[in-house]
Amino acid sequence: MFVFDLDGTILIDSHNIHPSNLRAINMLIEKNKRIIFASGRMLPSVRKLLKRYFSMEFPIIAYNGSVVWTPEHGKIMELRIEPKRAAEIVETLRDLKIHRQAYVDDKLVVEEDNEYARSYSEHSQIELTFVDDLAKLVAEHGATKLLAIAEPERLDAIVPKLRERFNDVLIFKSFSNYLDFVPSQTDKGRALRVLAEKLGFDLSDAVAFGDNDNDVALLQSVGLGVAVRNGTKGLKEVADVVVEENFLGGPGNFILDLLARGLID
Structure with missing residues (x-):
């Protein structure tokens, strides 16, 4: 295999x-x-x-x-990040002014139309789904995965505090400028x-x-x-x-x- x-x-x-x-x-x-x-x-x-x-x-x-x-x-x-936790992560990334997106029911969901969202859509060949409030959406449905996108140095600087605060979620880089949030298991x-x-x-x-x-x-x-x-x-x-x-x-x-x-x- x-x-x-x-x-x-x-x-x-x-x-x-x-x-x-x-x-x-x-x-x-x-x-x-x-x-x-x-x-x-x-x-x-x-x-x-x-x-x-x-x-x-x-x-x-x-x-x-x-x-x-x-x-x-x-x-x-x-597996899914439970709704309340997913909403807290989205709100934290929003406060940090870092691009965030959610994967809900196999849809790529964003609340801002920006270069990060468009670039990722091109990379994945998946259309964007726009909502007014991403935190509200994941608070209702949870998320299979959340993703933050920013310059590598910016992500590196916030990872320790994010891991400390959200220690029940796995947080890691899948690319130098992609920070993944997935269920702990x-x-x-x-x-x-x-x-x-x-x-x-x-x-x-x-x-x-x-x-x-x-x-x-x-x-x-x-x-x-x-x-x-x-x-x-x-x-x-x-x-x-x-x-x-x-x-x-x-x-x-x-x-x-x-x-x-x-x-x-």
Whole structure:
């Protein structure tokens, strides 16, 4: 089984899979290997991207592990930040004058039309849903994930206080300028274990690829964890193997080499 993160790992930009990665994945499909995608993106964003490249659908871990979905069963897990807490986070980010957005019922929801919202919409290929009061919305529905977007230095400066105040929510960077807020039980490794139990496969036989700190638990949960060279220091420290950068097709070249050497049957 092969598990792939998207951004920074098999994608060379927001929308395109590196040709080597695509070739390798298609060869794995031909060999009837199980393929799973594990991303911080929204579920609709992941499905939309994959539909451009493949005629079949795959199990997906979305929102950094808050949602697990399979083509056969639909959502088999969905975690949410509880409504009151989600509203408090939105209000805090609003007071700090930092862009905030919420993921509610697989919609990308914002209360301000600005460059951050538009850029993210382009990145994820998902339309924006506008509301007058984001805090009010999440106070009613909760949120699968919240996201703050700002300059990296600005986010770094506020993370310690945010983690102290909202210690029942996981807060981490998925990109240098993206700060994620997800339910405390959320991580890609836990989500993969839920998927393994549902579909009946052994994680010791799995290979996972990632680039960021949100992939640490994912790589630690499988038999072989692979980081790309452009990955974070923390991820490369826990990886079993470090391959070429995403823009060189590192994951795909690694798999193609294993196939050529007969190490994948």
